[in-house]
Amino acid sequence: MKKYLSLLRYEAKTILRDTINLYMCMFPIIILLLASYVFPMIFETMEEGQGLEVTMLILLIVVLIFGSFFLAAMATFLLLDNKDENTLNTVAVTPVGASGYIKFKMTYIYIMTVISTIVVLLGTKLIAGNRYAIQGVSLFDRIGIVHIIGFALVGALFTPALALVQSAFAKNKIEGFAFIKGTGMVxxxxxxxxxxxxxxxxxxxxxxxxxxxxxxxxxxxxxxxENSANLNYPLYLLIGAAYNIFILIVAYRFFLKKVQY
Structure with a gap:
């Protein structure tokens, strides 16, 4: 347990010493502020109708996607720091080992993403849920804490997978930034x-x-x-979890292969 606490302290220092990492780490809070205060102001300038619904839908997708995306970017930069400083070679001879260190890093990134997603969605629901309304009905009244936690647990799986893929291909932070911009579009x-x-x-x-x-x-x-092609919420999450775990395993093995050879 002590070895992981030491690693956690090291990771915290690494994040705090880099302005870019700090910015990426704070981005979920920025998303929460946008979702709670800025986006509702946009809705208030629009008349009730399809235009409002489409705008609300697009901005909600932004909220659901980009908080975890920027944490993946932070994780990518952290992994590239390890590559630049040959930290993985040093860790490889310790009891943790390179593979154990990567698992540890991806685990805390995953936990950070889960927590930040819950904070963003639950915070938006509590602060401005009634302002996300169509025909007087609040959209956030349709979801509870169980739905939010379920979404966070599944959606966060993609964060470490994306970080591993980006850092496996990128040779340095400049290339990493280019990959991040490209995957942002994807x-x-x-x-x-x-x-x-x-x-x-x-x-x-x-x-x-x-x-x-x-x-x-x-x-x-x-x-x-209402559409016969739609699945129910738990089934979407179940398929998403299985698919993301598969990608995460492949990305993990691919990253280790790239850094070891």
């Missing part, structure tokens, strides 16, 4: 689910993107749409 692809084309069975084309499943499930709780 991370937003599930926003296509707002199109009528992807409301039916074609929605599952977007299922190739790991963050689709949890986001789609929660959006259907917020915006109930």
């Amino acid at each position: 991370a937003m692809i599930p926003i296509l689910m707002i199109l009528d084309t992807f409301e039916g069975g074609l929605q599952y084309i977007l299922g190739i993107f790991p963050n689709f499943w949890a986001v789609k499930g929660l959006l259907l709780k917020l915006f109930p749409i």
